[in-house]
Amino acid sequence: MASKLLVDIHTHVYLPRYAALLRSRSAVPFIRSSATHDGKLDERLLILDHEPSGGRPVGPQYWDREEKLKFMDKHGIDVSVVSTANPWLDFLPASQAHTLAAELNEDLEEYCSTSPNVQDVPIRRLYGFGLLPLVPEITTASLLDTVKQVSKLPHLRGLIMGTRGVGKGLDDMALDPIWAAIEAAGLVVFIHPHYGVDAKAWGDMDNGHVLPLALGFPFETTIATTRLILSGVLDRFPSLRLLLAHSGGTLPQLSSRLASCIDHDPVVASRLKHDARYYLGKLYVDAVAYGPEELGFVSDVIARSGRYEAGTSDFKAANRSLGSQRMLFGTDHPFFPPLSSTEKWKSVVENSEAIDAVQGWSQADKDGVRGGNAISLFNLAE
Numbered sequence: 001m002a003s004k005l006l007v008d009i010h011t012h013v014y015l016p017r018y019a020a021l022l023r024s025r026s027a028v029p030f031i032r033s034s035a036t037h038d039g040k041l042d043e044r045l046l047i048l049d050h051e052p053s054g055g056r057p058v059g060p061q062y063w064d065r066e067e068k069l070k071f072m073d074k075h076g077i078d079v080s081v082v083s084t085a086n087p088w089l090d091f092l093p094a095s096q097a098h099t100l101a102a103e104l105n106e107d108l109e110e111y112c113s114t115s116p117n118v119q120d121v122p123i124r125r126l127y128g129f130g131l132l133p134l135v136p137e138i139t140t141a142s143l144l145d146t147v148k149q150v151s152k153l154p155h156l157r158g159l160i161m162g163t164r165g166v167g168k169g170l171d172d173m174a175l176d177p178i179w180a181a182i183e184a185a186g187l188v189v190f191i192h193p194h195y196g197v198d199a200k201a202w203g204d205m206d207n208g209h210v211l212p213l214a215l216g217f218p219f220e221t222t223i224a225t226t227r228l229i230l231s232g233v234l235d236r237f238p239s240l241r242l243l244l245a246h247s248g249g250t251l252p253q254l255s256s257r258l259a260s261c262i263d264h265d266p267v268v269a270s271r272l273k274h275d276a277r278y279y280l281g282k283l284y285v286d287a288v289a290y291g292p293e294e295l296g297f298v299s300d301v302i303a304r305s306g307r308y309e310a311g312t313s314d315f316k317a318a319n320r321s322l323g324s325q326r327m328l329f330g331t332d333h334p335f336f337p338p339l340s341s342t343e344k345w346k347s348v349v350e351n352s353e354a355i356d357a358v359q360g361w362s363q364a365d366k367d368g369v370r371g372g373n374a375i376s377l378f379n380l381a382e
């Protein structure tokens, strides 16, 4: 039954063409290859500006489709909506970014379209988010051309985007024609972090990847999405479907404070059509938060948005069920692999168990978060 499927909407790949580019480079982002003392190939991924501890070990699970399917089988994941991992094309000159975006979108379409079907259901096991050449100096025509390309590739149902836009962030008015085209094409935009915040904030102690990933990533998403909201993107493009990584970062926790700061600021107060909390209910978020209390809280905040719908007296009570309908299971595979050999990945099991344990979510809500919401959002049953 399609409504019972487990769908992973936050799962990444470095397609072979992209991995080859990273191997050809010697500055971040790159893959450094060396031989171990027993003659094996040791590959490390260095993608962050202040990459701690010599990079992260990488292997076939980062690029090989068979490994993705094996991982899905091991964790009972029926369908994955796969995206290229960070930092996408951000570091390339415009012409190369445009060409590579087109090639990688075709590669990902092939990766998905030749995947098997879910047993007894006319849905493939793999769908994808395409890439746009979002780099400084790119022309609007090139971006629109790529939106058109992705909208015509049948297994690509959205676009993954970092937070820089074409160099000035997601509140850049130059992106308006792109938002319009994405909205018209019905593609879902997955907003995903890469840069974190200023590394000086992390101090001198060696904390590995903990601070950039646990805090820097969600703070980046919070700032980028808040700027997008403040610039009125969701007023101008009310049907745009944005999906935020890592359960929206810290935006749910800070949305009433944001609303209050707006109310007290003459520069912004008159610019937006709605109370800031209204926009939270326009977003979709992944359920990659690792804890049931966090998921429950985020669903409350999303549901509360109904209270701030302008022009209606329909004061929907905060209702976790309603909020759950905008939340979607994810794993962040192939990142966060177990440090020692285990049958299942802890990062996956935790996210799955968290959904099961949310107080106030019915079985139907949990099934929705596990996969039903993704089937609707990405039209997977078509």
Ligand code: URA
Pocket (backbone or CB within 6 Å): 012, 047, 085, 086, 213, 332, 335, 336
């Ligand atoms: N680390 C990354 O660099 N990207 C992710 O998506 C997750 C962890």
Ligand code: ZN
Pocket (backbone or CB within 6 Å): 010, 012, 192, 245, 332
């Ligand atoms: Zn991710």
